[in-house]
Amino acid sequence: MKRNFFWQMIFAKKGSLPMDQNLLALSVMFFENYNRGDFFDEMFDGKSKPRPHYRRLYERFCNLSEEEFEQKRQAVDVSFMRQGITFTVYGDEQGTERIFPFDLSPRIIPRSEWEYLEKGLAQRITALNLFLHDVYHEQKILKDKVVPRWVVETASHFRPEFMGSRVPRDIYIHICGTDLIRDDKGQYFVLEDNGRCPSGVSYVLENRLAMKRAFPNFFHQAGVRPVDLYSQDLLATLRYVSPDGRERPVCAVLTPGVFNSAYFEHCFLAQQMGIEVVEGRDLVVEDDTVYMRTTKGLTRVDVLYRRLDDDFLDPEVFRSDSLLGVPGLVRAVRAGKVTLANSIGTGVADDKVTYRFVPDMIKYYLGEEAIIPNVPTFLASDDKERSHILENLPDLVVKAANESGGYGMLIGPKSTAAEREKFARMIKENPRNFIAQPTLSLSRSPTMCEGNFEGRHIDLRPYILYGDKIRIMPGGLTRVALRKGSLVVNSSQGGGSKDTWVLYGDE
DSSP states (O other), rough: OOHHHHHHHHTTTTTOHHHHHHHHHHHHHHHTTTTTTTSSSSSSSSSSSBGGGGGGHHHHHTOOOOHHHHHHHHHHHHHHHHTTTTEEEETTTTSSEEEEEEEEEEEEEEEHHHHHHHHHHHHHHHHHHHHHHHHHOOHHHHHHTSSSEEEEEEEOOGGGGGTTTGGOOOOOOSEEEEEEOOOOOOOOEEEEEEEOOOOOOOHHHHHHHHHHHHSHHHHHHTTTTOOTTHHHHHHHHHHHTTTTTSSSSSSEEEOOOTSSSTTTHHHHHHHHHHHHEEEEGGGGEETTEEEEEETTHHHHHHHHOOOGGGGGTTEEEEEEESSSOOOOHHHHHTSSSSSSEOOOOOOGGGGGGHTHHHHHHHHHHSSSSSSSSSSEEEEESSSSHHHHHHTTTTGGEEEEEOOOOOEEEEEEEOOOHHHHHHHEEEEEGGGGGGGEEEOOOOOOEEEEETTTHHHEEEEEEEEEESSSSEEEEOOEEEEOOOSSTOOOOGGGGGGEEEEEEEBSOOO
């Protein structure tokens, strides 16, 4: 029987029940197997009632039948596949190209909550850029021992050869994806910063289009802020950091190529901005100037939104075996003839050991307390903290300092004795490379699983642009751990995504 039939029955005598009782009756029907557990639930409060900013969505979903919901979900999957909205899983025997899993139940953030996050994210990217300028110039923060010198000098992505080099506008991180989580009390924490080549924003934009197709008349009613200005804002950011202030600088997206896991995104963003997507073989450096090969000859390139790591940028300076980069590119950067976004050497700022000290950076450079706190973090390089980590492996999450995508990680409560033994050995052999954090009870969001909504853990990656001003997309990529009980939201580890709605109001 269709659930919208029950909706009609319940509201046949409109006003016969108070709103909260009506909603409770509906929850028995549509969310009949939903268990919020001991976690902070994004949709439901402690009394299992929809939070005010979720009520419109809740009512809309309860007016759908299972068949209607499934039709919408399948239509989205087909649309994603036709448009090539996929991601790559390396080394998977089932094949590398997959549809990026998408759940039709969005994550909703009210206005006041988002304003708090905006302030915290703007504060954080400001401090990170000041830190990067400092460590590649005066190194005051190291001399004052606010950040230990060894943290920077032993970081895998610190580039000492760029000491003293200037970057346009003194901006190092132009595009940042900062991962946020909530604990069981609903408190936000920064999980990590992604200041090298943060990915995923194309899925945000495509998710929104998919939701508009599935629920074409609902967005205006719900008061959802748009996200479609991101590409325009990104292009404005790139143009702002043009090396010589040219009025119409030529920008391009530098991709490793079709086999990269985020290749869809590289092409998508280039198309949205109306600029070229190029590989290293499409570029040449002459007289310390970067040119793009075209059918009309060579065209100068002023700004490269590069989507490959430092190591592969220029075989003359970094890995000599790299076939992805451009010989002479670093010379052009040093000569001030081309800007790279993000700049070379930004990886030292999103090293997971450096992460521990970001609140100290905020205090040092801005004279402020961090608005959004870090997750408490233990450093394996510290003797006392390493002992704590090794003694409490079953209760901690252990991460390698420079891994991503859910790799190089031990989730203590879910681990086996053999896995803990392996990580203990690796920590002892290379303590600089590991941190540990308590296992937080990540917030959950209703997610459709086999015909019913079930709670699944989520995080949030907002995208911050730093150019003539700081621009933050109203929303971001909400990633969801589709496997029951899993805390790992990465797509490479079985995760999916949700649309993220930031509201104009608080309900």
